[in-house]
Amino acid sequence: MTALLEVRNLGKRFGGFVALEDIALSVQPGERVGLIGPNGSGKSTLVNCICGTLRNEAGSVHFDGRPLDGSTAHQRTRRGVARTFQLPRPFASLTLAENLRIPLLYTVATRGGMPHTASHIDARCLTLLREVGLDGKAHRLPGDLTQVEMRKLELVRAMAAEPKLLIADESMAGLTHSEVEEILILLKRLNEQGVTVILIEHIMRAVMSFSQRLVVLVSGRKIADGEPNAVVREPEVERAYLGQ
Amino acid sequence: MRTDIFLIVSLLIGACVYGLAATLGNDYYFFAGYVVLQYVVLATAWNILGGYCGYVNFGSAAFFALGAYSTVALYRFHPMPIPVDVVLGGVASGIVGLGTGYLTLRMRGAFFAIATLALAVVLETLVVNWDYVGGSRGAYIVRPETIAPFGSYIKYLFAIMLLLAIGSITVARLIERSRLGYGFATIRDDELAAEASGVPTLRLKLVATTISGALMGMAGAPFPYYIGYLQPSSAFGLDYAVNSIAMPLIGGTTSWVGPLIGAVLLGSLQQIATVTISSAVNLLIVGFLLVGFVIVAPNGIIGLVQKYVQHRPLRQVGRRHIKADAPEATP
Numbered sequence: 001m002t003a004l005l006e007v008r009n010l011g012k013r014f015g016g017f018v019a020l021e022d023i024a025l026s027v028q029p030g031e032r033v034g035l036i037g038p039n040g041s042g043k044s045t046l047v048n049c050i051c052g053t054l055r056n057e058a059g060s061v062h063f064d065g066r067p068l069d070g071s072t073a074h075q076r077t078r079r080g081v082a083r084t085f086q087l088p089r090p091f092a093s094l095t096l097a098e099n100l101r102i103p104l105l106y107t108v109a110t111r112g113g114m115p116h117t118a119s120h121i122d123a124r125c126l127t128l129l130r131e132v133g134l135d136g137k138a139h140r141l142p143g144d145l146t147q148v149e150m151r152k153l154e155l156v157r158a159m160a161a162e163p164k165l166l167i168a169d170e171s172m173a174g175l176t177h178s179e180v181e182e183i184l185i186l187l188k189r190l191n192e193q194g195v196t197v198i199l200i201e202h203i204m205r206a207v208m209s210f211s212q213r214l215v216v217l218v219s220g221r222k223i224a225d226g227e228p229n230a231v232v233r234e235p236e237v238e239r240a241y242l243g244q
Numbered sequence: 245m246r247t248d249i250f251l252i253v254s255l256l257i258g259a260c261v262y263g264l265a266a267t268l269g270n271d272y273y274f275f276a277g278y279v280v281l282q283y284v285v286l287a288t289a290w291n292i293l294g295g296y297c298g299y300v301n302f303g304s305a306a307f308f309a310l311g312a313y314s315t316v317a318l319y320r321f322h323p324m325p326i327p328v329d330v331v332l333g334g335v336a337s338g339i340v341g342l343g344t345g346y347l348t349l350r351m352r353g354a355f356f357a358i359a360t361l362a363l364a365v366v367l368e369t370l371v372v373n374w375d376y377v378g379g380s381r382g383a384y385i386v387r388p389e390t391i392a393p394f395g396s397y398i399k400y401l402f403a404i405m406l407l408l409a410i411g412s413i414t415v416a417r418l419i420e421r422s423r424l425g426y427g428f429a430t431i432r433d434d435e436l437a438a439e440a441s442g443v444p445t446l447r448l449k450l451v452a453t454t455i456s457g458a459l460m461g462m463a464g465a466p467f468p469y470y471i472g473y474l475q476p477s478s479a480f481g482l483d484y485a486v487n488s489i490a491m492p493l494i495g496g497t498t499s500w501v502g503p504l505i506g507a508v509l510l511g512s513l514q515q516i517a518t519v520t521i522s523s524a525v526n527l528l529i530v531g532f533l534l535v536g537f538v539i540v541a542p543n544g545i546i547g548l549v550q551k552y553v554q555h556r557p558l559r560q561v562g563r564r565h566i567k568a569d570a571p572e573a574t575p
Contacts (some may be wrong), residue, residue, distance in 0.1 A: 053436060072446075074437035083439070089437035091430050093498070102430050105423045105444030161442060 002065055004029040005050070005081075005165055011058030012220075019045045019221045023059070025197065027165070028064035032098050032191050034211030034228065035200045042220040043200050044086055047167050051083045052076045064164065067193060078107050082163030086170045088154040092143035096153060097125040097138040125160075134155045149178040155186060161232060165196045172203055180206050184193055208232070216240070247418055253367065254410045258295075262406060266399070274402040278403075278470060280511035281405040282463050286484060287491035287503035288412040289459035292419060293452045294489065295497030298432030299349070303360030304488040306367045307337045307457045309479035312462025316377045316474055320383055326404055326466050333465030334458040340367075341457020342450055349449045361485075368480045382475030405463075410570050412442040412459045418498040428452060485510075490530045494537050496544025505545050 007025040007127060020042045027033050037043050048054040049060055052073035068076055082103075091099050097228055122226050129135040132152040137144065139215075142153060143224045153170050158166055168187060172180045191197050201207045207214065207228070214228040218240040224231045245253075265273045286304055293299050311333030318324055318332060348359040372380045387397050394400040419425045427448045430438035435445050468474045487510065495506025510533065514526045541548040 015384070050439065053439070073436075074442045074444045077440055077442040085245060085437065085440070089434045091433040091437065093433055094429055095425070098426065098429075102438070102443060103441040105426060106444075110442065157441065 003027060003062075003066060004031075005198075006061070006062040007046075007050065007059070009059035010046070010049060010056050010061065012042075012049055012054060012056045018220050020049065020056070020173060023217075023220075024224075025215060025222065027196060029164070029196055030191070030194060031196050032188075032210055032212045033196075033198045034207040034214045035198055036202070036204075036207055036214065036216065037217035040156055040219075041217040043217055044169055045220075046217065047083060047169050047198075047200065048177065049168065050076075051081055075107070077103075077161055077163075078110055080162075080164035081167070082158040082161045082165070083167040083170055084151075084154040084158050084171055086173070088142075088150040090145075090150065090153055090157075092142055092202055095139045095141060096129060096134055096145075097122070099142065099153060099157055100125040100128050100160045103157060107161040128156050128160050131159075149183070151175065152186070155183070159190060159195075163195060166190065167198045167200070169200045170202065171199075172201060172206055184210055202234075247414065248415065251410070253403060254414065254490050258406045258410050258451050259285070262403060268308040271396055271398050276512075276515040278398065278402050278405050279515060280401070280508060281409045282467070283487055283491060283507040283511040284409040284504055285412045285463035286460055286488040287495070288409075288500065289456045289463065291492040291497055291500070291503045292399045292416055292428075292459070294458040294574065295492050295502070296419065296425065296428035296432065296451045297449060299449065299452070300353075300357045300489070301360045301395070301456070301500075302357045302485055302489070303344075303363040305480045305482070305484040306360075306364035306461035307341065308464035308467070308484045309364075309371065309476075310337045310340055310367065311461030312467040312474055312479045313371055313377050314461070315465045315468045316383045316385065319468065320376060322382070326469060328399070330408065330465040334462040337461020337464070338454045338458030340461075341455075344457070345450045345453030349446065349453070356439040364480060364485065367475050371479075373472050373475050378475070382473055382478075384473050385471075387469045387472060396444075397469070401466050404466055408462055409411055412462075413500055413504060415455065415459070416503075422498055424448070424451065452487065456460040486527060486530055490534050494533055494544055494545070496546030498543070499546055502544050502546050509545075 003026040005025070005027040007023055010020055010023040014022040023046060031215075033047070035043055045054065049056040050068075052068065052071060052075070063076070063079060063081060068079070068081075071079070073091050091102065101121060104124060126135055126138060129138050132155065133154060134149060134156070134174050137149070142150065145153060155168065155171055158168075171187075175183065180203060187197055187199065187210065197208055199207060211228050213226065214224070215222060215230040215232060216224040223236050223240065224234050262275070265277055276413070286308065288400055290301060290304055293301050314333045314336045315329040318329055318501050324433050344360070344363055351359055371377060377383055389397060391397050391400045394403060419428070427438070430441065430443050431448060438445050466478070470479065491506035491510050492503040493506070494510060495504065496502030511529065515530055517523075517525045517529055537544065543551075
């Protein structure tokens, strides 16, 4: 089986600072991968390089058998890579339903596929909002939402693009125990529908229960990749997290 | 309201406006009305980039002047009917808008605004040194006294500007309710998130600068015929840049109604001030009003009305609601 996402020898610098060096990562279709690492280890930079927000100087990213290099962020979204942002970035002047309209109009509709009449889009927005329990606030502005609702909006907007791969960048930061559980259930349900998920997270309980495979980044290098329980016991990982 | 119905209603209102001005029996009303309508076009055009996309353009005068000077250049070559001038002025300004956009749209906020301001200075310098269109001496345009079936020529110019105003409002309204309008709104809100949702932000911004520039150029094209003698300082006047920003801000930037209200209100006020006090008072009025509105109604008149009357979120003026009882999507 060919990998859905194939990152080869990826490197990224900011001036003299090496943010990522020689990263190799392969993700199979339908997989649930956890990506962990201390603050500043390059997790978000890696996401940005995969999604086209940043350009990597070295290496390549292949998605679904074709290279992504050189394509812009919106082209990658249309190819099937969706992401959430670490700090939610809703469209503040649009209602929740309108927020979801954007990926429907600009991503799903451009792939051809289903006919997108106005009423169809409206219905789809509401269905999606219902999935995360936000349908009651469909016509409110994102400013009225609580933190967990904002995270859900961020997730459901990424889901609306009907991606093959979803990269959730710290979707649970700052949430309570039960709220983390809600987001996890959402992500698992999405995975069951066939979406490959990369979860970037600091909350170990969430990562361990979600991931089939765990990748660890430290100082821009990948130091471990494998079965989660085995990975967290590796001496190098322990050292990175707990110090010597 | 459907666009074709909207256009018909607008044309009817336009006909009434023309009729009203005609019944007053004084050509002065056409002269004053022309300027107000010209500002309706400029404010609406500015709002397409400034209000919808959030990119503040300080170079409106440059696009306006470009339209005016393309008419002068054409006139020197061979006088053409004004509608032809309008189209060609629009094309010239649209192309410059596209080019400017391509060079400057990687900048944001104040940097973009300063770049557009620089564009005005560069273009003015070019025109001052271009003898064919009169250079710093300016250029005379001899306009006929009368034209059939309008009678006096100013009525003809007024009618053209009226049609341009209706056209630009229709374009703005069409954009607002379309996929393009949603794309513009995401650019204003958050470009990174827009890209992540599949919005081709650079392309959309170029569309906005082109449409906005073209409309401003169209507003400027009949100007040499209106004024009779065009010189760089009048075509590149500060009034155009300031007014085309102030009018949408006072009216409200989120909808096509805002620039229309702002332009009619502020434009009329300036015309009244010109005849009753002095033309120098114009910019002072704009300044006072802007300060007042920033304090009392930062979202313009539309925002104020919505706040007190409807209690509805800002974006939804003139837009179709997504019905809460819309049928479930079929799997």
